[in-house]
Amino acid sequence: MAGFITQESIEAVKRAADIVSVVGEYVKLDKRGSDFWGCCPFHGEKTASFHVIPEKNAYYCFGCHAGGPSAIKFIQEIEKISFPEAVELLAKKFGIALQYSENGNAEYKVDHTKDDLKSLYNRLAGTFNYLLTQTDSGKKALSYIKTRGITDDVIEKFKFGYAPADRYWLKKFLHSKNFSEELLSSSGLFSKNYRDICLFSDRFMIPIFDERGDCVALSGRVIPPADESQRKYINSPETVIYSKKHTLFALNLAKRSMGEKGFAIICEGPMDCIAYHQAGITNAVASCGTSFTEEHIQKLKRYAYSRENGVSTVYLSFDSDGAGQNATRKAILACRKAGVAVKVIKLTGGKDPSEILLKYGAETLTMDVNNAILDSDYLFESLMNEYPADTPDGKARISMAFFQYVDSLQTDIQKETSLEQLCQKLNLSSQAVLRDYNNRESARSRLEKRTDLQNSETEENIRKGMELRVLLAVIADTNQFELMRREINEDVFESSEAKQLFIILEDCYQQKKLSFSSICEHCKDPKLTRLITEGVMSGEYSQNTEKIIRDGIEIIKEKNLKRQMDYIIERLKTLKNPSTPEQIQEFNSLMKEKMNIDRLVCSKKN
The missing domain is CATH 3.90.580.10 (Zinc finger, CHC2-type domain)
Structure with missing residues (x-):
């Protein structure tokens, strides 16, 4: 009222x-x-x-x-x-x-606009769910999600749906249900320029609920095989009921389990979160198209509190590429500053939880969660991969980066323990570490000056990367990107810079703006932009461009197959004598995949 x-x-x-x-x-x-x-x-x-x-x-x-x-x-x-x-x-x-x-x-x-919008979204989520599960028009979307291993129970749990192909249908439908034009204009469901056209057309729909269980937004995914000019996901804009920095996908479903288990799992996107729930790991949530924010941390601090241990704990499950590693580091520092303990889930055998669940089943995903490592161990592993731990300069850089973690800790005991761990990892004296920690700002300034002097050398090292060389050849002749995207995608790249550049090329291609100037505009890394400019303007790739690209694609594919094979062999070693039905199933699945890769490698040699 x-x-x-x-x-x-x-x-x-x-x-x-x-x-x-x-x-x-x-x-x-x-x-x-x-x-x-x-x-x-x-x-x-x-x-x-x-x-x-x-x-x-x-x-x-x-x-x-x-x-x-x-x-x-x-x-x-x-x-x-x-x-x-x-x-x-x-x-x-x-x-x-x-x-x-x-x-x-x-x-x-009292302004009931928020209540009215929630009523609208709740009703729409139910309607889309009905169209997915009960109508012929939804069969294509239903078939697609079933191929990803999503069961009827999960469909009902998350209220997945289907948005009809007719872009004008939704406005007519909602008018027939007596929703006012004023409310619909503020709902975020329709184009700003064409008020009768729905944002979501012929898409698999994922409703986004707030922590109390009200639908506040929607995410629509294209259904393969899709028009390649479409965006893979279209998400609701922010409204008076939906703020990305405050909203966590599936928190309404996960909050009770968080309290029972004493920790929360945070993922990069809804599909990763859904995979965890499919595997019976029901304390997982995801951010909604934004980074992991302080507001998210405060919510998880409240729900993921263990009364037994007296602490809130978050497990981070982000991608293992360069962007994912940076996001993990930032999240560790933000959580620690808020007094939240952190572990990191290292996924084995796949690029994301969905792939692991499909390939190896729930047991492997559960094992990855159970084997989550302490944030300090993750940081050491990550930093020691980034800098040489056997040189004085490398040790200094690792220490400076790790000091940021020490600063984020809440108690002197935590700080002292972490500094002792640093001494042990790098074989340093506690006196030297403590001196640099107490004078960390001046030590960091000295390192930054050395870094500036080494920038040109770093750029030269990047320039020599084979993956980047192939992508620079594509930028020199953008017509060749059709060939590249048919053969490979961003997941096969080992270099984070190459993966970033491929994604930029794909975005420009989707927007039909695949040109040198557009690619440079989309690139936010100044060093990478300079590398692109120098590579193209030098004329280095003006001859034999197609051959460089074709040969490079084959090498990239071969390296990707080798990485897959290396993982399979390591996993088979751990399953040397499988005993449980799940282990036997995984062993047979790995052997089948190994034979497929062997067959593929043999066919290339012939």
């Missing part, structure tokens, strides 16, 4: 909403005398400065000075919602029947 919440109703909610129980759902509170204390949910801190006083029904943080005189104010701040929304949320929680009037304080006026 629209209108103003009465003052009597507001007072009833204030009386009923116990401040300790409300705050306690977001913060671990310890009782000291008659009051309660905990670590502030509004900023990262090492010691508890967040004070809750039941007698006054109030809270206050002595660190960031967030505070208020009621549970209503707390909910407003923590959930980033309006005063009436906070009142209605608490009223529902504590069973208070609210009264409304036609006039009153402007602050108490």
Whole structure:
């Protein structure tokens, strides 16, 4: 009902909403005398400065000075919602029947736009699900997702759907259900330039729910074989009910499991998250088309708390390419600064959870989760692959990068333990490490100066990479990209720069803007842009271009097959005497894949 919440109703909610129980759902509170204390949910801190006083029904943080005189104010701040929304949320929680009037304080006026939009999206998610599962038009999409191993139970759990090919259908359908034009114009469902045309047409639909289970957005994937000019995914724009930095895909399904297991798994995208749930790993969530944010961390800190261990823990499951490694490092630092413990899942035998689930089954994916490594071990492994650990300069660079991790830790014991680990890993004296740590800014400045002097050498090393050389030849003659994309995709590249450049070429191709200038505009890495410019302008690839590209593609494919074979052989060694049905099935699957690769290699030789 629209209108103003009465003052009597507001007072009833204030009386009923116990401040300790409300705050306690977001913060671990310890009782000291008659009051309660905990670590502030509004900023990262090492010691508890967040004070809750039941007698006054109030809270206050002595660190960031967030505070208020009621549970209503707390909910407003923590959930980033309006005063009436906070009142209605608490009223529902504590069973208070609210009264409304036609006039009153402007602050108490209820705007039901958010409720109406959620009602619209909930209804639409149900309609798309029906079209997928119960109609002939949805059979193509249903067949596609079944080939990816998605079962009927998972379809129902995630409410997958199908958007019809007719772009004008949705507007007509929603008008017939009495949704107003004003509401539809703010829904994010239609083109800004053509108001009657739906964003989603002939796509497999993935609804995005908020943590309370209301649908707030949609993601639509093309259904193979698709028109290559289409974007693979189209996602809802941000609206008053949908903010990417606050929303985690599948949190509504995963939050209970997080509490039971004491940790959360965060993935790069919904399909990775879905694969974990298919495997019975139900504490997985994913970001929605954005990086892993501080707001996401605060939500997971609340839900992934282990009362047994007294800590919240996040397992990171990002891609293993250069971009994924950078995202993992950033996420580790952000989580640690927020007081969240971290482990990293290292996927074996596939580029993502979906591939591993299809190839090897749920047991392998579960084993990868159980074998997740400590964030410090991951950082050492990553940094020692990036810098030589057997040279003084390499040790210095590893140490400087690792110091950022040490800075993010919450306690002196954690910091000291990590510095000791650094000494052991690099065979350094504790005195030398401690001196550089205490003077880390000046030490970092010295290293940066040396890095600037070495930039030209680094660019020369990049230039010599075979994968990049093939891609530069393609840029010199963009007509050859048709040949390349038929033969390979970004997953076969070993070099992160080459993978990045291939993705740029694919994006330009999809947008029908495959030209030298467009490629340079899409490239955000100045060094890579310079490499492209120098490579093309030098004329190095103006002769025998097609031969360079064809030969390069074959070498890239052969190296990719070798990496696959190396993994299979290592995995077969660990399954030398398979005993369980799952192990036997995986062993047979690996042997079959090995024979396929052997056959492919033999055919190339002949």
